[in-house]
Amino acid sequence: MTAGPGPRPGAPRPTGDRATAKVRHLAAASGLGVVRHVSATTLNAPGWTTVVLTGAVFSVGPWLAGASSPAAAAVLAAFWAVLFGVILWFLASEKLVVLERGILVGSFGPFQRPYALPFSAVDPRTVRAAVGNQRTLGLLLADRGVSSGSRTVLWSRRAVTFVGAAPVLAKRAAARREPLDLATASSVELWVFSARDPRRQEAVVRALGESMRAAGVPGANEIEPLALPPRPVEVSPEGADRLAIPEWMRGPRARRTPAAR
Known part of the structure; x- marks a missing residue:
């Protein structure tokens, strides 16, 4: 996918989270003007804490309990990291993008398109x-x-x-x-x-x-x-x-x- 056009000369720089190439592209396609603000549902501090602790319990936990070897624990840790990473990637792709004449809201994840209002x-x-x-x-x-x-x-x-x-x-x-x-x-x-x-x-x-x-x-x-x-x-x-x-x-x-x- 090619990136959409950048902001007009003199237009204010978007505030909030990063305006990715997909955000700029879909903003341009919507016809609702340039990006003014981006808000993404990325993990907050409590969310990260929960993810890390859950991953530790399922990977390192069996090793500490004597039910697996250090090598098996490392493999499990890698597996859970990839699994959680993919899930969080999709969940954190939810965004609300404020444009000049409307908004984009919904998922910007792979094969997904937000709604234009x-x-x-x-x-x-x-x-x-x-x-x-x-x-x-x-x-x-x-x-x-x-x-x-x-x-x-x-x-x-x-x-x-x-x-x-x-x-x-x-x-x-x-x-x-x-x-x-x-x-x-x-x-x-x-x-x-x-x-x-x-x-x-x-x-x-x-x-x-x-x-x-x-x-x-x-x-x-x-x-x-x-x-x-x-x-x-x-x-x-x-x-x-x-x-x-x-x-x-x-x-x-x-x-x-x-x-x-």
């Missing part, structure tokens, strides 16, 4: 920085968060969420090169993206605010005041309110009115 397909007043695990966020939704719009990883409780056009519509619009607008979208979802840590979580929110304001998106001035600071979210109507989840999208424990029978 123009700012017209996102409600800026629903952007939030939340603290909660996958199960908590899933229980707020009627589909329990099982959707392509949930781009989460196990090692992070820091999420950036927003209501936008459903992934299937984003994929169809990109394939047909059609416009995508939230006002006319036949299906919407709560998008959830795991940030690596609090600093990166706040950076994503601010990058979204800055890019949307520069693009003249209505409601962009409300992003930081509504989204920050990050707050814990519980499975309750108040938790759903915090994430600006529409009533019809909510799970039973997050509804303010009983579900119709």
Whole structure:
């Protein structure tokens, strides 16, 4: 794959994580402008600690217990390193890339393509920085968060969420090169993206605010005041309110009115 064009002369340098060749290429192909910010779901410190300890238990553990030789332990260590490396490579390929006129969100891994969402397909007043695990966020939704719009990883409780056009519509619009607008979208979802840590979580929110304001998106001035600071979210109507989840999208424990029978 050839790298996409670099930033325009005088354009600000992208902030956040590294803008790889694939990021630049897909940004150029999306037609949504140059890269402004990149956030990747790479492992945080607790995640690395868990991986290292797990690998040690499965490789060195049998040797320390006298059940294998040092040579066998070395082979096991190499095996687990390769296995964990491949798994983490795919999981850490999840990115949210803020462009001039929209975002790319999803997997940038091998044979994978992220979803392209123009700012017209996102409600800026629903952007939030939340603290909660996958199960908590899933229980707020009627589909329990099982959707392509949930781009989460196990090692992070820091999420950036927003209501936008459903992934299937984003994929169809990109394939047909059609416009995508939230006002006319036949299906919407709560998008959830795991940030690596609090600093990166706040950076994503601010990058979204800055890019949307520069693009003249209505409601962009409300992003930081509504989204920050990050707050814990519980499975309750108040938790759903915090994430600006529409009533019809909510799970039973997050509804303010009983579900119709």
